[in-house]
Amino acid sequence: MNFKIVRKIMLCLVVLTLCGQDTLALSTTDLGLTVDLLNQDPDPVKPGEVLEVSFSIQNTGAEEVENVIVELVPKYPFSEISGQSLKNNIGTLGKRYVDERSKTVKFKILVDNNINAGQYPLEVMVYELGNRDSLCISQEFDIYVDSESNAEIESISLEKLVPGKKTNLSFVIKNVGNSPLKNAMFSWESTSDLILPVGSSNVKYINFIDIQDNATVDFEVLTNVNTIPGLYKLDMKLTYDDVEELQTITEAGTVENQKRKTIESKAGIYIGGTTDFDIVFLEQTMSGDYSFSVSNIGNNKASSVTVSIPNQEGWSVNGGSNSVVLGTLQKGDYTIADFGLTPDTYDEFLPLKFQIAYTSSDGERESQDRELSVFASEPVVIQQSIQRGQSEKSGSWLFPALILVLIVGFVIYRKKKQ
Template structure:
């Protein structure tokens, strides 16, 4: 019996404790509600721009109003930017709004402004901006927080970031690369790029002028390349490239149809243009033609490229194997159209004779785009021993080769003289025998006449 009484006593104690804790919780909840529910309202009056785009600056106007029956002193409003919002240099995040009067007073409502930045990589949607309201007064403290909904519009966008070449050489096959960059805040899908040149001066080779790219992510660049060619007779100058980029700009358009809700895909088009120069540099060929007895070497200079060259000058720079002995080391040739040639003469002295020596030339000219160009050319030139200048040295093997040459010449001359002498003797014998035969015939004729 005593045991049952003890159990009942324990149950009563537990029940009493539960009731006490419930009352305490209710009191704390009421206390919390009383601290948060003092008739304070925090509202977003407006945002500018609305909606805001990624990378832009957002300005918000926030309304703080006291509808309670007591004044609240030393009030502060603070925003705490979190992604996709960010603090801006020089912009405040806390505002002291002073005293909020009770509901019957004129100063019960205050409006504050804040500016924050928007991250570049945010997607379209609604995002919360956290706002805090608190007071530092010992008389009537408050501490509230709210989340204001900000609309962010993330639109896709793209641009032609670069073209890999600025000049094309007529008749020369070139790889033309376009860089397409996604500068928006959503991926570019099903992109199509095309280009066209004025009067079809530049044409693609081996493919069309249209390329597709399935996906270009945010901030990334996709390269599309074309092999292009221009006519060799294209007049040098600046030509226009028209470029067109289209891609999907997906918008959810809810339309009531028999099939239900559909997704409408719209194509966005970006048109741009760029200039590309056709012309520029050319190529030259230098060849040895002849050498005069005085030591003047004549060379032909040919424009073998696809562009004309103006104010052409050929020079023999200072070098080890050859020296310009007389006159200038440069010859001005004037203008040289493509496919044309002219000649240049230089008085040259080799360091040694009887062998091939490399000689270097410099050709300077003004290209069709008005830029001064310098091209080097090296060819192998034989230093003839027949015009051995004073102070020159024969190569070591030249004495032996010269002796062999003289010996062969003497043998040939001796053989020629021997055969000539034999032939002369033969003719003399034939003449003498013919004279004897004539004398004998005359004597026989005289005897017959007698």
């Protein structure tokens, strides 16, 4: 027996065996299946949203494939949603030229809330049931995430502005988007320039506002003292660079394409409202009352003005009401309020508290507290009575003396004439 021939035959058998194994492996790992991304909803998707993706699985091979498994393998920024399976058994796919050689499968996943804009890979695996380690297909599809920046004027510190009074006006700007704001410029203007900044312009710059952060810009503002009370419009404008909106990911790295965005909004500010008062002690009247002057020294009209003296140590109200109604006081007007008061002690200065209530130009009821140092003196009416009694006593002998002088003068005149 020729051992060389035997050896060649055995070698051929080994080669044929190995080739058969390779053919089997290829039939397991390459079944002629293809996968395509049909649709994504929404497109583009935004951070924090639920993404639904649809894939088409086709069999282009000459043999049908049973128990085909389609599995989604999410990586950051994608994640599994509770209750939503990421595996789907689509059953049997027929061989090519057969109607049932393709099927569609859908998955839902969640996009991370803090991701920047860009394209991110989403992996899909297709394999026979039980043969996941011998993959048929592992393919990645790029999903575009749009994290366009958004900002808003979250709050304004001022609702009312008193004419002629310098006031701080603050704006809080919040980044409510999913990418930072850079090189922001904020400005505002009022109707007919009724409100103007003092000591600075109406423009402020902000270098950077991170995601979900905010920034505050302050202005000192003033309006004319003769401004008619009412609600006036305030126009606001915010412009900034949205670097992340057009950010793309390439093989060379991240490319940033700046885009300037503008947000315009408006708000209402009421000009008017409150006013201010001054109260001064005038005199103690002949009837014994204390008289005070009440002045509207503010820049707004005050309606239904009342002045009250609350219960307090050192003073008591005599009999009547402790409140006096003054009516309407225009700005710059004043009027008199009298109170019957009795001090606990005399001949010294005592503190006296007042409360002034009024209706402001915007219809709100307001009040102010004032305090004066008033000299407590004896009632003037008593002093006048004493003076009147002394006058009556002096007048009781004045008339008889006058009669006596007339008689003496008449007697002297008759004697000279004789």
